[in-house]
Amino acid sequence: MYKVLIIEDHEVVARSVAMIVEDLFSGSVVSLVSTFGQGTDLLQPAYKFDLIILDIDIPGGEFYGMIGSLRALQPDVRILVFTGQLEEKHALGFLSAGANGFLSKNSPMNQIGIAIRQVLNDKKYMTEQVQQQVADSFFNKVLGKTHTEPATLSPREMEVLDLLMQGKWVKEIALELNLKLTTVSTHKTRIFEKMQVSNIIELYKKVQVSKGV
Incomplete structure (x- = not known):
């Protein structure tokens, strides 16, 4: 198979x-x-x-x-x-x-x-421990920004970000959060813009840098 x-x-x-x-x-x-x-x-x-x-x-x-x-x-x-x-x-x-x-x-x-x-x-695939590590890294970084830095993520964008970091697709996120596909896609686009990345791998790289890995 x-x-x-x-x-x-x-x-x-x-x-x-x-x-x-x-x-x-x-x-x-x-x-x-x-x-x-x-x-x-x-x-x-x-x-x-x-x-x-x-x-x-x-x-x-x-x-x-x-x-x-x-x-x-x-x-x-x-x-x-x-x-x-x-x-x-x-x-x-x-x-x-x-x-x-x-x-x-x-x-x-x-x-x-x-x-x-x-x-x-x-x-x-990540264990719960690694998922939490990813989430903590991003949330600490986002919440730690000053007013002179790019806009922070909204609570809903943080929810979407957390699920993206768990490896979930836009369709799965829409079902879990009871949102339209287009709404989740818009949140994802805004997250990428605010975090100044173009894909999920670049998000992981930012985590790596922030953790000093």
Whole structure:
């Protein structure tokens, strides 16, 4: 059903994750490699992967630069970072670099399947802790502006911003807040203008800078 590449140098972890993928999506083709170079070698134009599950502590890895290297080979591939590194220290950095999700290896086993499903559904995956970290960073920055700086966000714009940072689409936000699609789209446009960004990734980059990541 899906073509999945697992870049992980711990064989037991790699095979365990592969089994989870196969249990979730019967018939999926799962490829396992133990170095970053082996992973990039498999990313050929004629063979498109749907998902890459990436350990950032991998031989040949370039840390945040790995995301850009993978996207340069297959721009539309979904990337889920699955690592033993502390999420409070590195999640925002990898998400801002373009990863679709970040999951700690210390998370409960059921979260792996949830993260995989969410990323394959073209949504961002973050734990509640990281979502709160994102929200706190933005709200503190917005509320801390002086009157000489750009206008702050309205309460409704803050609600929309919080949901955008959770990886929700405009349609989902409209349903959750009981608003029209056009109204949510307008709020999103105003948020981007006030925050002086043009896309979600730039929002994450601002968070990264404000947190000193």
